Amino acid sequence: MxxxxxxxxxxxxxxxxxxxxxxxxxxxxxxxxxxxxxxxxxxxxxxxxxxxxxxxxxxxxxxxxxxxxxxxxxxxxxxxxxxxxxxxxxxxxxxxxxxxxxxxxxxxxxxxxxxxxxxxxxxxxxxxxxxxxxxxxxxxxxCQIADNVIFGGNCVVHQFTRIGRHAFLGAHSMIDGDVIPYGMAVGNRAALTGLNLVGLKRHKFDREAIHRLRAAYRMIFSSEGTLRERVEDAAGLFQGDQLVQDVVAFIAAASDRPILLPRNGHADD
Missing domain, CATH: 2.160.10.10 (Hexapeptide repeat proteins)
Incomplete structure (x- = not known):
């Protein structure tokens, strides 16, 4: 002492x-x-x-x-x-x-x-x-910021916003909606630009789990049906997959802010 x-x-x-x-x-x-x-x-x-x-x-x-x-x-x-x-x-x-x-x-x-x-x-x-x-x-x-989130310089976050774990927010971004776990968002106003694949690999997530997460991401942010329907479909198709279920639970939870979406309303990859 x-x-x-x-x-x-x-x-x-x-x-x-x-x-x-x-x-x-x-x-x-x-x-x-x-x-x-x-x-x-x-x-x-x-x-x-x-x-x-x-x-x-x-x-x-x-x-x-x-x-x-x-x-x-x-x-x-x-x-x-x-x-x-x-x-x-x-x-x-x-x-x-x-x-x-x-x-x-x-x-x-x-x-x-x-x-x-x-x-x-x-x-x-x-x-x-x-x-x-x-x-x-x-x-x-x-605001609620989960574990292992990284913010680039001069990034600002709107009040009552949620940021899911392992998300990455680009420099000079204005975040005015909830960012899904493992997501990446950039821009003013920011849009979802994909998954934080670099962060997932650095934290040694299983490669197959990342592939399943990418497939679920494309499903959830596709252009068919409603977001609620697509989330329910992903929840059923990827039962037992922790990364996907983290995203599903995050979107399903009540919030004061909208979920941040890709710029064109659906995933490109």
Whole structure:
């Protein structure tokens, strides 16, 4: 067990909880309700406020503002929370806001996430594990981002949008609809452009499972019948196939946003 290391220029409230091996660099500010678990490191000039908990081994770089009042006019000072997972890397000038009464009182970021410089995560967003946000990504309020999603730089996401696991969102895209698991979306406004085949191969998904997913994708986003009918057909034809059933369940779930479709309304491949 090693004692926390706090630079003489840092301001740390007596009420803050500091785990073993915490390092707080020059000119950081940590308020009284903040909890920093073991081996969290604040490089310098980091400001952490509110009811904020940061998981073990997370690093936060200069000028990040974490846990400050949400950018929501409906927020009235409720004691909402922000929870950031373990081993995350939060780069320069990132802003992450806590939840609100209208959204469940919680913003949550999973483990092993990389949030690059200038990115923003708004109130009540729920972010999964192993998510990568490149520079200046903007996640609006109430979004749900599943595990292993990758965002290109300057990508922005409309409030209440869902992004399925292993999806890839291209740089400079404006995402205003739900993106299926394993999908790839690009553009302003974004359209579904296929499956994230590179990501699937990198994560060593079975080749035959990927082939079945491609066949289901072509079926679901074909031009015949309704989307509901095509999803039901895919669910029946690919029973027991986990990747396909992930997509089917995602589309079937209730949402405030429409499902993002290919530009021409159906799959080309």
């Amino acid at each position: 090693s004692q926390p290391s706090v630079h003489p220029t840092a301001i740390v409230s007596a009420g803050a909880g500091l785990g073993s091996g915490v390092k707080i660099g020059p000119y950081c500010i940590v308020s009284e309700k903040v909890v920093l678990h073991d081996n969290v490191e604040l490089i310098s000039h980091v400001s952490i406020d509110g009811n904020t908990e940061i998981g073990a081994g997370t690093q936060i770089y200069p000028f990040a503002a974490i846990g400050h009042k949400p950018q929501d006019l409906k927020y009235h000072g409720e004691d909402s929370r922000l929870v950031i997972g373990e081993r995350c890397v939060i780069r320069e000038s990132v802003t992450i806001n806590p939840g609100t009464e209208g959204g469940g009182m919680l913003t949550k970021i999973g483990n092993d996430c990389l949030i690059m410089a200038g990115a923003h995560v708004a109130h009540d967003a729920i972010i999964g594990n192993n998510v990568i946000m490149a520079n200046y990504v903007g996640i609006a309020g109430h």
